[in-house]
Amino acid sequence: MTPQNPAERMVWRAMTWTWPFYAFGALYVVGPVLGWLLAGLAGLALYLGPAIRPDLRATGSIPGIVWLWMLGMGAMLVALWFGHLNWDLGTKASIKSSIGWAKGWALLPLFILAGAVLPIRRALIVRAHCVVGAWTLALAPLMLAAPYVGLPESLYTSPLKAVGGPGPEYFRVYLFTWDPASWTPRWQFYAPWSPFAALLGVLAVLFALEEKNRRWMLIGVGGGLLMILASKSRMGLVGLIACTLGPRMLSLIARAWAWQLAAGLTASMAVFGTWVLQKAQDGVHAFSSARADSSRVRATLQRIAWERWQGEAVWFGHGRVEPGPHLVEYMPIGSHHTWYGLLFVKGLTGALALAVPLLAHLGVVLHDAARNPRGWLPLGIMMTIVLLSMGENLEIEAYMIWPSLIVLGLHLREMASDRETAPQSDSLAQGTARAI
Numbered sequence: 001m002t003p004q005n006p007a008e009r010m011v012w013r014a015m016t017w018t019w020p021f022y023a024f025g026a027l028y029v030v031g032p033v034l035g036w037l038l039a040g041l042a043g044l045a046l047y048l049g050p051a052i053r054p055d056l057r058a059t060g061s062i063p064g065i066v067w068l069w070m071l072g073m074g075a076m077l078v079a080l081w082f083g084h085l086n087w088d089l090g091t092k093a094s095i096k097s098s099i100g101w102a103k104g105w106a107l108l109p110l111f112i113l114a115g116a117v118l119p120i121r122r123a124l125i126v127r128a129h130c131v132v133g134a135w136t137l138a139l140a141p142l143m144l145a146a147p148y149v150g151l152p153e154s155l156y157t158s159p160l161k162a163v164g165g166p167g168p169e170y171f172r173v174y175l176f177t178w179d180p181a182s183w184t185p186r187w188q189f190y191a192p193w194s195p196f197a198a199l200l201g202v203l204a205v206l207f208a209l210e211e212k213n214r215r216w217m218l219i220g221v222g223g224g225l226l227m228i229l230a231s232k233s234r235m236g237l238v239g240l241i242a243c244t245l246g247p248r249m250l251s252l253i254a255r256a257w258a259w260q261l262a263a264g265l266t267a268s269m270a271v272f273g274t275w276v277l278q279k280a281q282d283g284v285h286a287f288s289s290a291r292a293d294s295s296r297v298r299a300t301l302q303r304i305a306w307e308r309w310q311g312e313a314v315w316f317g318h319g320r321v322e323p324g325p326h327l328v329e330y331m332p333i334g335s336h337h338t339w340y341g342l343l344f345v346k347g348l349t350g351a352l353a354l355a356v357p358l359l360a361h362l363g364v365v366l367h368d369a370a371r372n373p374r375g376w377l378p379l380g381i382m383m384t385i386v387l388l389s390m391g392e393n394l395e396i397e398a399y400m401i402w403p404s405l406i407v408l409g410l411h412l413r414e415m416a417s418d419r420e421t422a423p424q425s426d427s428l429a430q431g432t433a434r435a436i
Contacts, residue, residue, distance in 0.1 A: 001127040005055035007041055007118040010034060015128035015403055019135040022190040025158020025171035031399025032103040038114035038406075045117060058117045060420075063412040065364060066116050068357040069109035075353040076105045079346040083319030097320060099164070104395035105354075111402045115409025122210070122377075122410055125403050129207035130216040133223025136189060140226055146175040147185040153177050166396045169193065179232070187230040196397055198236025199388050201227030202243055203404055206380040209244065235391050243383040247369045247376040297331060298391070304333050305344040317347035338389035354394075361408065362386070368415060378411040 003009040014021075014034050021027050045058040080101060084094040114120070145151075154174050161171035169192045176185045177194065191197035201224040208220025228236040309317065321334035321341070334344040342350040362382050369375030381404040388394060388401075398405070 001124055003124065004121075005119060007038060007056065007114070008120055008124055010037065011120055011403070011406065012124060012128055015125070016131045018132045018190055019139065023173060025160045025173060027190065028103075028165050028170040028399055029160055029163060031402055032107060035107040035110040035114075035399075035402060036102075038118065039110035042114050042117040055119065057119070059119055059413050060117070060416050062113065063116050063409075063416060065357065065361050065412055066109060066113050066409065068360055069112055072353040072357040073101075073105045073109050076346060076350055077101050079316050079349040079353065080319065082316040082349075083313070083346060086313065086316055087319050089319050093320070096164075100166075100395075103165075104398055107398040107402060108405060111398075111405035112409035112412075115406035116412045117409075120406060120410060122407060122414075123212070125407055125410075126207050126210045126220075127213075127216060129204055129403065130211055130220035130223075133204055133208065133220040136223035136226060137219065143175050143187055143189070144230070147178075151175055167192075184232075186232050187227075189227050189231075191400065194231040195233040195235055196388075196392055196400070198228045198231040198233035199239055199384055199392070200400060201225065201231065201236060202239035202384050202387075203381065203401065205240065205244060206377055206384070207403075210377050235387060239384055239387050243380045243387070246383060247379040250366070250370045250379070251373075298337065301331055301333060301335065302337055302340045305337075305340040308333065309340075309343040309347065313344075313347055315347045315349055317343065317345045317350060320345060335393055337391065338394045341393050341395075358382075358386070364415075365408075365411065368411070374411065374414060378408055381408060 001012075003012045011034075014030055018027070021030050041056070042058070045052055045056055046062070050057065077098065080097055081094060084090075084097065147153075153176055154172050156173055157168055158171040158173070161168055165171065172192075174188055176187050178184070179186050186194045188194045188197045189200075191200055204224030204227065205221055206224075208217050208224060211217035211220055225240075228240050312318070318334070321332040321344070323332060334341040338354070339351060342354060346353075365375055365378040365382050367375075369379040385394065385401070385404070388397065
């Protein structure tokens with residue numbers, strides 16, 4: 001797969017060099033820099049129009065969903081400023097948090113804009129994901145053997161941590177980590193922690209399933225499955241099943257036999273419903289008990305964030321996360337969950353700023369995935385992002401999911417292109433009919 005223009009070259013190199021960038025602790029730097037560069041290139045292509053070089057010309061205007069994302073993330077910045085003003089956090093903290101916004105929430109609309117406007121091919125991003133999978137499989141023997149041959153968990157921390165970030169783990173190079181609950185090894189690959197690595201593995205599988213070359217497809221799926229299984233994350237296993245099968249099952253809705261099957265299953269629930277419900281409850285309990293300490297800490301963090309949001313800062317939140325008590329192992333209040341975190345840090349304004357564009361975009365991809373296979377990958381991506389938001393902070397992980405964001409924008413461009421060609425096809429058909 002050969003890149004055909006500067007935008008594709010930047011995307012291809014940034015993706016295929018994921019592991020070398022990780023070795024230098026540079027991933028947290030590469031993501032934001034690439035996002036702003038691609039968005040600037042998209043803006044230049046829109047502004048210059050035909051005056052720009054042919055292989056970089058804008059593929060169309062900015063879709064409405066992208067405008068909604070930009071307005072939502074702009075509102076997120078405003079909520080941040082009001083939260084800082086309300087709690088007198090000071091100018092220095094406000095500037096620092098605004099820079100954090102530029103490296104976090106701002107990346108969502110920037111990458112979606114780049115995908116919607118710049119001539120970047122879906123197949124290029126799919127193949128690049130498979131190349132990353134090849135790197136992962138090649139390095140797997142070293143990482144998997146590391147805890148059993150006496151190698152250290154962490155090799156070093158990159159000096160790039162001087163640029164600033166959420167924590168040193170974003171610049172640290174790991175071979176593996178020890179799970180404090182079971183004292184068994186877990187692997188996080190090029191992610192800052194294992195559960196996030198699992199969902200990156202889910203995305204890798206989703207992309208690999210789009211690959212036309214069978215050898216590359218198997219490599220991509222293998223790398224993604226390894227990340228999911230070795231991370232030992234429950235959320236990754238849920239995502240593997242739901243986000244890969246869900247979009248493909250959606251197309252069955254339009255088929256009569258699927259409705260008949262659904263009616264039969266619904267009728268059978270009158271007989272077996274109680275048994276099915278009990279088994280489902282047992283499964284949920286077993287799922288939570290698999291990592292009981294983690295579930296307890298997350299639930300307590302969410303309860304504290306919810307109660308303090310309601311009682312102290314409904315509209316604009318507290319402006320930033322705060323250290324938690326010993327009860328939650330000193331984990332920051334407002335972490336480990338996007339929605340509770342948004343309510344605590346940015347209040348109802350911040351939560352709505354994300355919910356509105358996210359739900360609107362989800363509705364668009366749901367509609368297209370039910371009618372066209374091209375919507376399967378975008379729907380799987382949206383489902384993974386929603387799942388990610390339920391257990392992680394989406395803001396501080398946008399720098400790693402940027403290829404998926406580009407595809408979301410690219411999908412909007414594909415849909416717009418179909419709408420433009422459809423009237424032309426109809427006109428041609430009508431002209432042919434009149435001639436006959």
